Amino acid sequence: MEEVTHVIDVLTRARYALEQEDTKQLRELSDKTIHSASVYQHTDYILVATIIYTLSKIVERKDKIGIKNWNNFIKGVSNLIVLAISSAQRNKHSQFIIFLTKIKHYMENISEDMKPLIEELLRKASINKASKVYEHGISLAKTTKLLGVNPWELSEYIGEKENPQIKLNKTIDAKERMRMAMDFFK
């Protein structure tokens, strides 16, 4: 129940941030959902995180993407968020998922020309969210299964990111591990 309340809160604030075109706030809200996504691993939390992150990227590149009827686009997404929130408040879980999926499709189908671009943004958002789930301590293969991303792509992405928790990754001394390896391959 606490988790549902959290998702409702995140979506409510995301709707406001979208209308304000506040990309920083959208990104932060997306990350907040990752905590729940890592612990409970519900696909809806993951979808919420991916959608909000993609919205932040669309708003950030608004001028470059050049969506016609920008106000209508924002209004359309905002209305679907309201419907998703309402479903969550009434504990209509399957309806909640339907509205989240509708938001994703609405973004993808805003225009035929932009479909590949939006699909690419959604794909990149999934990779970004996957890297966050991995940072939270979930294994790489488990993360790829949860997010539906490719381990090859995720390995490359996390390799290029600086991990602030790297000290906790260290379990035995690097020299000791190397000696063990050299001894094995002797």
Added chain:
Amino acid sequence: MIKKVLILDAGPIINLSMNGLLEIFEKVYLSGITIVITNYVYQEVVDHPSHIPRFELGALRIKELVEKGVIKFATDIGLAQMEIESETQRWLKIANSSIKSDNHFIEIVSIAEISCIAVSSLLNKKRIENIIGIDERTTRVLFEKPENLRDLMASKLHRNITLYTKDLENTKQFRFIRSSELVFMAYKKKIIEINDKHALEALLYATKFKGCAISWEEIEQLKKM
């Protein structure tokens, strides 16, 4: 007669493939060490990327190594599929019942990574020397120093994390190396012949940039060895 077995998770295979260093496996094989993977790992390194244009070539080259027998399936070295499955399920249950938050066990690892642990465990019972090659951090930390994983998750999730280590007591039997140790060994044994004083650091950086969980500090230590 099998003497030593290198059990590979997907990470080092993907890493060396993306860095154009798959020849290391051929040389390891020629040195008499048996390299094995499980069906689950094969799916990640061959089946899935075969449908993605960007990674298709890498997948095909790995498939060829398997067809040539350089990389074998664990079942090819006398382990029964059923015993691998049963041991994998046993360790999967242990691993995914080791970290608890808000009265809820967090599923931290997947079947592919744990199947490597299962193969190692079975080989240990047969007293066959083995080592696991794994690049991702979670499995390695869980089995080598689980309290670090607890601390990492607590700091990231901002929640109390409880660690259940009762069934993780016999984990010292597992030994882990990463792509970074593989390339280091290959460099020192002149398997990789790049005649430049920066070759070793370049190799170590390359593994890091393709997902190997190694810190800059560790790289600096290795450069001095």
